[in-house]
Amino acid sequence: MRANTADGRETFGGRELGRQDALSLKPILYLRRAQNLYGNSQLCRIMRNISTNVNLLDILFSVFVIVYARASFSSSSSSSFSCSRAVINLRPLGNDKSLLTKYDSVNFGDVYIPNDLNPPKSRELPEFKRLAHGLRSGNITIMDARTFYIPNLHYDGLGPDAYFFVGNGSEPSPHGIKLPNEIGSLEPLKGYQGEDIEIQLPKSLTVHSIDWLAVWCVQHTHNFGHVIIPDDLDVPPALGQTKITTSSTTQDPEGHWEMNNCRELMPGRLHVNWEVQGDWLQVQLTGKIKDDQYMAFGLSGNPNIVTMIGGDVVVAFYDREKNTFHAEDYYLLATMECRGKNGVCQDELLGGRNDAVLVSGTRRNGVSCIVYRRPMQTNEAINDRAVPLDEEALVIAAIGPLFGTVARRPGAHSSSDMTKNEIRITFGSKNDNTCATSLYNIDDDDESLSAWPPNIIIGKNQFVARLGPSGGERGYKAITGHFAGDVVWYINDKLIPEIYVERKQTYTFIVEGGNDPNKVGHYHPLYITDSPEGGFGQILDAEKNQRVFAGIVFDSEGYPLPTTAGRYCEWKFRSYDRSSEMETFDAFFDSLKLSCEDDGKGAILNWTVLEETPDTVYYQSYSQPNVGWKIHVVDPGYKFNDDKSAAPAIIAVNLPLWTMMTLRLFPAYAVGRIFTIIGLL
Incomplete structure (x- = not known):
């Protein structure tokens, strides 16, 4: 099938071979991963299954994969590879029809491996230079001429227009090219938290044509960090041996993946x-x-x-x-x-x-x-x-x-x-x-359940704190506007009541929220804080700026120690959660029963309200956020309305004589003047 013309030019199947064809006939020694992908028998099956639909260059490519794989398996400096009963249907590159060639045994090629062979291999570079937005990584590896492996990548994702960026010069500049991320997307980079990723250069570039790889913000021309690409690279060419799984899905116009x-x-x-x-x-x-x-x-x-x-x-x-x-x-x-x-x-x-x-x-x-x-x-x-x-x-x-x-x-x-x-x-x-x-097509539920009226405790000096269910849509969530877990505080058998206390007075809390930190969900020491969330034991050190007024002490090293861990008591459902059925909290409370640990007793918290205490503080759980609610701190002598809601004391106002006469002659005008005066007081 392969022959020479009279002037020495090579032909194959009656077609003259050009320069590109000749290059394709060279044994490809760079496919170092072929031996990991195919065994001898599998390679033979590949060759047997080649049909008339296969381009000649594809066949030659497969032949050279086999040649290299066999050479890699052999320890000798010269070897060959053959398959018995191989049937190959060849279609030349031109329009000529091919003949069917059948071999009982065929040698696909020979290759000589020198003992001192030093094939191209991956090259490890330093990590990203750490300049901005928490960018850091492990040492970056060039896998082949177009592929970078970036391990343990961290980036906070806050750059408004950041991309992987490559270019020329001694340092990153705006005159670079954006690279797709690890899933082939050219969207601005999101945050990374230690991921190992691979990214690829476009087919028009190789690592030999660039000087740096960076994370670059195009909008602000800001370099978040980079690594320099050395000149003396001897890495494998990008022949498809390094596979990156890219997204095969598409996005609809609203940005959702189909x-x-x-x-x-x-x-x-x-x-x-x-x-x-x-x-x-x-x-x-x-x-x-x-x-x-x-x-x-x-x-x-x-x-x-x-x-x-x-x-x-x-x-x-x-x-x-x-x-x-x-x-x-x-x-x-x-x-x-x-x-x-x-x-x-x-x-x-x-x-x-x-x-x-x-x-x-x-x-x-x-x-x-x-x-x-x-x-x-x-x-x-x-x-x-x-x-x-x-x-x-x-x-x-x-x-x-x-x-x-x-x-x-x-x-x-x-x-x-x-x-x-x-x-x-x-x-x-x-x-x-x-x-x-x-x-997106489901309307919001307008028939939401009505909230129970908030519970209020006024004029009490002793409070018993236990746990109970949150009350579903009518309870904690509706009252506070926050989401709760399965249990919240019940004070004096009331669901998260708003408590009123006076400055300079002392109050006692008997806390039955659990005393064993190892009992998951049954450990809720009560403390008083200015935080609407609470959960002091769960928050990060950087967030521990909430003030604590009672229930937690700090050791010499500043470590917090809760002091109000008593036995565990919980109001539980007699049968199931009936909060959605009950129009009032009292009706819901009747569907509960109290369950307490047999041993132990409640912890005692005595709290004297100082003059500098803010007007609003919160009783909370040390171990879980959103368990408690408000404490209103008022001055001595604070007056309350008949319905037990808090209100300022009545203001006495002395009105001038002309105002009194105006009130008799022009009542509507006078009333407006009175409210204006009161508003200025």
Whole structure:
């Protein structure tokens, strides 16, 4: 089939070979990963299956893969590779019809491997220079002529127009080129929290044609950090051996990713879309939630029953203050906020890493839509669970409140804000869509339950504090405007009452919120603070600027110690939560029963209200946010209305004689004058 013309030019199948064809006939020694991809028998099968539809250059490419693979397997300096009974159908590059060539045995080529061969290999560079926005990484590796591997990448995501950027010169400048991120997107970079990623240069560039790689803000021409590319690189060419899984999904005009798989996790509230992309699972969570709430989705802690404990989930949320979206990897050790290394904790706090990679996020019309990716398989055997591809997986989901100011974190959700029934998903499936209606098309529920009137305690000096249910939509949430967990404070058998106290007076709290820190959810020392959230034991050091007036002491090193940890008492449902059925709190309270620990007694907190105490403080739980409510601090002699609501003492006003006469002659005008005078007092 291969021959020479009279003037010495080479032909193949009657067609003259050009320069590019000749280059393609050279043994390709750079495919160092071929031996990891194919064994001898598999390579033979590849050659046997080549049909008349295959271009000649594709055949030659496969031949040279085999040649190199065989050479790599052999320890000798010269070797050859052959397959028995190989049938090859060749179609020349031109329009000529080819003949069928059949061999009982065929040698595809020989190659000589020198003993001192030093093939091209990857090159490790330093980490990103740390200049701005928390950018840092591990040492960056050039995998081939177009691929960078960036391990342990951190970036706060707050740059308004930041991209991976390459260019020429001694340092980064505006005259560079944007690079797609690890999923092939040219959107501004989101935050990274220790992810390992790979990015690629466009086909028009190689590492030999650039001098630096940076994270660059185009809008402000600001270099967040960079690494210099050396000149003496001997790295493998980019022949496709380094695979990057890029997104195969598209976005609709509103920025939502179109994935054909969808399940309704919580009717009318939470949907999940998903798609497997190589070694990654891409997930879209869409929730009809408040902007101070989170969405959580992941694998059940037990593959056979729905359980949160042991669950591997991603918590996704929108940070309203920073206008950023987040997707964070969590492991559920217990049903409480993370305390030490117990509770609902980020993988990073447990010695692991955040394997969730944020892709995009939108917030519109009361709906949060967040897209993230996570590996199908990680190397964290304890904190992460592998995502099965072709087997059903039991999944869990929840919606809950966000706490914290410096760093937002998930709080305890109520029992009505989680999946209860079994939801099983085969993640490798196609067109598994049972979502009938978009959450954007669901109207807000105008028939919300009416709130119970707030409870008020006036003129008492002793208070008994126990735990009880939050009262659903009529209770804590409706009264405070905040989300609560499953339990809140009941003071003197009233759901989070507003308490009135006077300065210079002493008050006693008998606290029965639990005294064993190891009992998850049953440890709530009471303290008094100026924080509407509380949860002093859960907040970050950077957030501990709340003032404490009683219930916590600090040791010589400044470590907080709660002092009001008594036995545990809780008001529980006699049958089920009937808060939605009850028009009054008193009716709801009749559906509860008190359950206390047999041993122990309540802790005593004596609080003398100082003159400098603010007008509003809060009784809270040390171990969990949003458990308590307001204490109004008033001066001695403060007057109250007949309905026991607080009001200023009546102001006596002496009116001039001309005003009194005006009142008799022009009553409407006079009344207006009186209120004007009072307003100036």
